[in-house]
Amino acid sequence: MFKTLPKDSQVFIDWDWAHIKPYADDLAQRPLSAGSLPDWMKDWSDLNRMLAEIYARLWVATTLSTADPVVKNRFNAFLDGIYTPSLAANQLLKRKLLDSGLQPGGFEVPLRNMRVEAEIYREENLPLLAEDKKLANEYDEIIAAQTVEWEGVEVTTTQLQPVFLSLDRQKREKAWRLTMERKLSDRRKLNDLWGRMMDVRNRIATNAGFTDYRFYRWKELLRFDYTPENCQQFHQAIEQVVVPVARRIYEKRQRQLGVGSLRPWDLNVDPLGRDPLKPYQTITELEEKVSAIFYKVDPQLGDYFEIMRREGLLDLENRKGKAPGAYCSDFDMVMLPFIFENAVGLHSDVATLLHEGGHAFHVFEEAHLPYYHQLPVGMEIAEVASMAMELLASPYLVASEGGFYSEKEAARAQIEHLEEAVLFWPYMAVVDAIQQWAYENHVAACDPDNCDQKWSELWRRYMIGVDWGGLDDQLVTGWQQKPHIFEVPLYYVEYGMASLGAFQVWANALQDQKGAVAAYRRALALGGTATLPKLYEAAGARFAFDAETLQKAVSLAMEQIAQLEKV
Numbered sequence: 001m002f003k004t005l006p007k008d009s010q011v012f013i014d015w016d017w018a019h020i021k022p023y024a025d026d027l028a029q030r031p032l033s034a035g036s037l038p039d040w041m042k043d044w045s046d047l048n049r050m051l052a053e054i055y056a057r058l059w060v061a062t063t064l065s066t067a068d069p070v071v072k073n074r075f076n077a078f079l080d081g082i083y084t085p086s087l088a089a090n091q092l093l094k095r096k097l098l099d100s101g102l103q104p105g106g107f108e109v110p111l112r113n114m115r116v117e118a119e120i121y122r123e124e125n126l127p128l129l130a131e132d133k134k135l136a137n138e139y140d141e142i143i144a145a146q147t148v149e150w151e152g153v154e155v156t157t158t159q160l161q162p163v164f165l166s167l168d169r170q171k172r173e174k175a176w177r178l179t180m181e182r183k184l185s186d187r188r189k190l191n192d193l194w195g196r197m198m199d200v201r202n203r204i205a206t207n208a209g210f211t212d213y214r215f216y217r218w219k220e221l222l223r224f225d226y227t228p229e230n231c232q233q234f235h236q237a238i239e240q241v242v243v244p245v246a247r248r249i250y251e252k253r254q255r256q257l258g259v260g261s262l263r264p265w266d267l268n269v270d271p272l273g274r275d276p277l278k279p280y281q282t283i284t285e286l287e288e289k290v291s292a293i294f295y296k297v298d299p300q301l302g303d304y305f306e307i308m309r310r311e312g313l314l315d316l317e318n319r320k321g322k323a324p325g326a327y328c329s330d331f332d333m334v335m336l337p338f339i340f341e342n343a344v345g346l347h348s349d350v351a352t353l354l355h356e357g358g359h360a361f362h363v364f365e366e367a368h369l370p371y372y373h374q375l376p377v378g379m380e381i382a383e384v385a386s387m388a389m390e391l392l393a394s395p396y397l398v399a400s401e402g403g404f405y406s407e408k409e410a411a412r413a414q415i416e417h418l419e420e421a422v423l424f425w426p427y428m429a430v431v432d433a434i435q436q437w438a439y440e441n442h443v444a445a446c447d448p449d450n451c452d453q454k455w456s457e458l459w460r461r462y463m464i465g466v467d468w469g470g471l472d473d474q475l476v477t478g479w480q481q482k483p484h485i486f487e488v489p490l491y492y493v494e495y496g497m498a499s500l501g502a503f504q505v506w507a508n509a510l511q512d513q514k515g516a517v518a519a520y521r522r523a524l525a526l527g528g529t530a531t532l533p534k535l536y537e538a539a540g541a542r543f544a545f546d547a548e549t550l551q552k553a554v555s556l557a558m559e560q561i562a563q564l565e566k567v
């Protein structure tokens with residue numbers, strides 16, 4: 001047997017491919033039999049853990065200091081010098097395992113995934129897949145260049161977002177119209193880009209022997225447990241159950257704002273004209289209170305979070321030079337998570353940390369699994385871990401439970417959270433439905449006018465309650481503003497499913513907190529070794545998208561909101 005890989009990233013972080021290749025070669029040459037399988041699997045797994053950890057650590061470094069060319073170069077050198085050759089080496093090792101006909105324990109699901117990856121793999125698609133990624137970058141570039149002049153300063157349309165929170169309605173409208181006008185000036189460019197994307201995607205599907213890209217993408221996304229028809233059932237259930245409730249939420253907002261009709265620029269401002277919640281003063285306070293909340297949810301989860309604090313696995317404060325946004329990454333050799341966010345003193349920082357905390361607990365809970373290939377999980381369950389944590393944590397947001405707020409403030413935060421969750425489903429249905437339509441009707445969808453028309457039709461069906469009168473161009477081009485449609489085709493419905501899973505976990509917790517959290521942890525501990533229905537079942541939920549399951553979740557949200565409004 002070849003040398004064992006080191007566990008300490010300090011040792012391997014700077015390795016080049018010449019250093020790593022002998023380990024891959026050794027695995028390729030070693031005879032594989034029932035007897036040698038456990039050692040071979042362990043070594044292959046460790047090789048992947050190491051590659052994943054180098055990738056994650058170098059990538060995390062780029063997000064911590066975006067302006068540092070040394071950090072950026074190291075990451076790019078890894079991509080070119082190690083990542084690309086490692087993909088080819090891994091492909092060979094996957095083939096070797098598949099051809100052996102051997103099945104390691106707990107490997108049913110990883111093997112199922114590998115078989116499908118091999119089934120859709122076509123050499124001639126490699127340049128097309130790279131082309132699709134380049135087109136996605138082109139989308140990013142177009143959006144990033146969208147700046148406007150606001151109060152004498154050139155700002156990106158993203159930087160204009162805080163104005164939508166302003167209590168001055170005219171100011172909000174002005175900012176909204178300015179943003180949309182700028183976006184509309186790229187309408188032709190985006191139409192053209194869309195046409196090129198549709199062409200590339202259609203060729204990828206045809207090369208792989210599929211009649212349309214949707215079927216190809218279904219396999220590429222490893223969707224084994226639901227079909228396009230299931231998604232359509234989900235849309236119908238949303239129309240039936242959620243749309244009328246969403247409309248009532250918009251009507252309430254309209255009443256609270258005291259406006260004749262609710263316009264697109266009225267959706268972010270606090271409807272009661274209150275100042276934003278100010279949950280904490282320092283990052284230490286944010287960490288300590290979130291830690292106290294996690295201890296209330298479950299002492300073991302609290303301990304996990306304390307490990308992260310102790311080991312420097314949190315980088316929460318907003319600083320110049322940090323990348324925007326938030327994420328949870330994982331270092332797979334040591335099996336520890338890392339949380340990144342840009343906290344500035346708002347409630348959204350608390351919500352984000354609770355959410356990313358759920359992802360981090362997934363990493364801790366699956367650390368016992370022997371093989372790297374058992375770790376990857378679909379977003380359909382990964383987002384249950386995070387979205388359910390936001391809900392499980394909600395009873396402890398009050399200061400008397402260790403959290404941040406007075407009873408009234410905590411109620412306000414929870415109402416906003418629950419209303420957002422309900423309003424998300426109809427929007428998700430629009431984003432998913434237009435893509436299902438586009439890839440099923442390739443020729444029609446290559447014409448952007450048809451996409452405009454389809455989006456408008458779906459919007460009027462699912463998004464009832466906001467007055468878009470006189471804003472036709474802005475409305476029909478809404479699909480151009482959704483990055484997922486351009487960059488990660490057909491990937492979005494996962495969030496709607498996971499949210500429904502999270503509501504079920506929360507409903508259980510309201511009956512039996514300890515039992516629900518224990519089930520949640522058991523589901524996380526399965527990692528990627530079980531199918532989605534089994535993972536949901538372990539979490540105490542059903543992997544379902546029918547009207548009945550949705551009705552229970554929406555009724556629960558509305559009952560809770562009614563209670564919280566009395567606080």
Ligand SMILES: [Zn+2]
Nearest residue numbers: 355359383386
């Ligand atoms: Zn997430």
